[in-house]
Amino acid sequence: MTTVIMRTTARVIVPIILVVAVTLFVEGHNLPGGGFIGGVLTTTAFAVIYLAFGLDFLERGVLGRDVEPGKEPSRDRVVVAYRRLFEYGLAIAVLSGLVPLLFDRPFLTQTFVELEGVPIYDHVELASAVAFDLGVYCVVVGGLLTILSVVGAE
Amino acid sequence: MTEATDPAVLETTIRAAIVVVSALCVFCSYRVIRGPTDPDRVVALDAIATNVVAIAVLFAIQTDRGLFLTVSLVLAIIAFIATVAVAKFVTEGEVIE
Numbered sequence: 001m002t003t004v005i006m007r008t009t010a011r012v013i014v015p016i017i018l019v020v021a022v023t024l025f026v027e028g029h030n031l032p033g034g035g036f037i038g039g040v041l042t043t044t045a046f047a048v049i050y051l052a053f054g055l056d057f058l059e060r061g062v063l064g065r066d067v068e069p070g071k072e073p074s075r076d077r078v079v080v081a082y083r084r085l086f087e088y089g090l091a092i093a094v095l096s097g098l099v100p101l102l103f104d105r106p107f108l109t110q111t112f113v114e115l116e117g118v119p120i121y122d123h124v125e126l127a128s129a130v131a132f133d134l135g136v137y138c139v140v141v142g143g144l145l146t147i148l149s150v151v152g153a154e
Numbered sequence: 155m156t157e158a159t160d161p162a163v164l165e166t167t168i169r170a171a172i173v174v175v176s177a178l179c180v181f182c183s184y185r186v187i188r189g190p191t192d193p194d195r196v197v198a199l200d201a202i203a204t205n206v207v208a209i210a211v212l213f214a215i216q217t218d219r220g221l222f223l224t225v226s227l228v229l230a231i232i233a234f235i236a237t238v239a240v241a242k243f244v245t246e247g248e249v250i251e
Contacts, residue, residue, distance in 0.1 A: 031224075047235060152250035
């Protein structure tokens with residue numbers, strides 16, 4: 001059992017870590033950051049949840065499902081979802097690399113458009129690298145969380 | 155920036171601070187290597203991580219580039235998680251229950 005201090009700290013710190021992860025992911029196409037470090041920080045937020053509340057909390061407390069205590073962790077539906085996220089991320093990354101071939105450009109060619117007059121932000125730079133970054137993000141989050149939840153239960 | 159801040163003084167102060175914090179890292183590494191118990195080593199490693207965060211912030215001020223603040227932010231988060239995980243391992247014997 002963890003203390004009340006740890007649980008309260010986790011409640012405060014997990015949203016902060018997730019916001020930093022999203023920031024790094026969004027600014028990744030022209031500043032340091034991107035899919036990998038965003039995914040690592042998201043995994044860190046999940047690691048804090050696992051540390052403070054235990055392995056079953058995500059499935060029982062957040063998703064409201066019943067969990068048998070002695071079950072194999074690799075059969076959990078959350079772990080299945082992590083694996084699926086890994087596979088989808090790999091598919092997104094490969095497909096985003098293949099799209100430029102349709103326009104007679106080399107594999108993984110990237111481009112960007114600049115949008116003017118967007119509400120609140122006014123000037124937005126939309127890069128095609130975000131699609132590849134999203135694939136990397138999903139691969140990192142899915143892979144690391146699978147490792148964390150399966151190895152953590154050993 | 156106020157008018158009282160002389161750029162030369164700021165530059166000298168930051169350089170001196172980087173030297174001091176780097177020396178503190180070396181002293182902490184002595185405790186990491188020689189530390190009689192594991193908690194000593196964990197506290198020393200946490201202090202080193204905090205020092206590296208300080209170095210990153212000082213370097214951000216010196217070079218006037220905000221991206222090093224991101225470095226310090228990520229490093230502080232990772233160091234916090236690592237310290238909490240080891241503290242839980244020391245007190246309870248397992249990291250994730």
